[in-house]
Amino acid sequence: EPEVTQTPSHQVTQMGQEVILRCVPISNHLYFYWYRQILGQKVEFLVSFYNNEISEKSEIFDDQFSVERPDGSNFTLKIRSTKLEDSAMYFCAIQGSQDTQYFGPGTRLTVL
């Protein structure tokens, strides 16, 4: 099973501030995904990223969100101006064999 690490494990920020969440796969992958999970709720798809381009995004992924691979290995999710409702767990996932997605441990984002 492919390994994924995420940093930071917990991010506290003030409303309106920018945050960058990072995902580091242990080995090379082409497909990356971001999901979020509001406390006590289901996991929600945000965006899929293939070959350095967004291939699919949800309604949640508005203009305040962006993704990139700045150095060819890290995969980042940026929220430009955080809102209270952005507080959630954010999970990065990578695609292994057979279309299976493997999730990282997540970053807990708290917006005050």
Added chain:
Amino acid sequence: GESVGLHLPTLSVQEGDNSIINCAYSNSASDYFIWYKQESGKGPQFIIDIRSNMDKRQGQRVTVLLNKTVKHLSLQIAATQPGDSAVYFCAENFGLGKLIFGQGTTLQVKP
């Protein structure tokens, strides 16, 4: 619309018994389904998957059943152990890697 649901929010079983967790999906065109286990404070952990050209797939102590006629998916866990206590999610692949998750079922294993 996009909807994957679970029939029960909480399932409580005795250690050693078999557990069955159910899931209903709405998109009849979906061709790939996955079960994930999520322990408190952790990310979803892959358990088992199944494609629409199959109706049953077995893993270690787990079996997934797919009934395309009624758009129903189930996860069976044999000889449930305390370590199986977690929230279980079914997920449906909508294409281009977009997974749609159900609400989750909390499995509680009583010693």
